[in-house]
Amino acid sequence: MKNEEAMKTEDLVSWCKSYLANFRSAQLRPNPNLGQTHPTEWQPPEFGGIKINFDVAVRQGTSAFSVACVARNHEGRCLAWKVKRCNGKLQPVEGEALAALQAVLLAKANRWADISLEGDCLPVIKALCAGSGETLHYGAIIEECLFLSQNFSSCKFSFVKWEGNHLAHKLAHLPCSDTLEGFELPVNLVRIITLKLKL
Incomplete structure (x- = not known):
């Protein structure tokens, strides 16, 4: 009985780790473009432009x-x-x-x-x-x-x-x-x- 309880605990820990890994992989990846802001100052063109x-x-x-x-x-x-x-x-x-x-x-x-x-x-x-x-x-x-x-x-x-x-x-x-x-x-x-x- 004790051994069965120990196995269930190990299975639970393993399941939790697997669930957490799946949850993290399903999250939206950070989008670097979301943090970009549009310019607020006039910037000159390149030389010749x-x-x-x-x-x-x-x-x-x-x-x-x-x-x-x-x-x-x-x-x-x-x-x-x-x-x-x-x-x-x-x-x-x-x-x-x-x-x-x-x-x-x-x-x-x-x-x-x-x-x-x-x-x-x-x-x-x-x-x-x-x-x-x-x-x-x-x-x-x-x-x-x-x-x-x-x-x-x-x-x-x-x-x-x-x-x-x-x-x-x-x-x-x-x-x-x-x-x-x-x-x-x-x-x-x-x-x-x-x-x-x-x-």
Whole structure:
């Protein structure tokens, strides 16, 4: 009787060890990507590359919005910027897609070869990275961006939080009746960039 009880105890310990091992193996593996956070600061492109940030400003109380984009090199120097006012009521995500298209068109007009498009609208960036907008109501805009992006030797898409897209955001909110553009930033925005680069 004592021997039988001893065997049962040993079996129980063995069963517990086996159960614990099975339980541990069934748990979700740690995903290193879960701990990653999206960047909150603007980062320059690699040497020779050009990063174009884009954003949209929906004019509250009106049927108009503005799309803006700004291109900078690896030193953070502005190469070109553009703001365009458009008429119509759109959802913000549709406006963001149009801003991305404006950025691609800016790169094409300047014949840049190595570009990186960066915005703060995650659905738009995900669609561009996935290489398809077929299932989206703004999919035609995404598809046009992707079609035009084939003209570049390199075209990347990246997401940055609003703080890192500050310059494009400020440009989109400039008073604009039609189109504003240039190679040098407005003076009040140059100060913002200078301060950011010093930090």
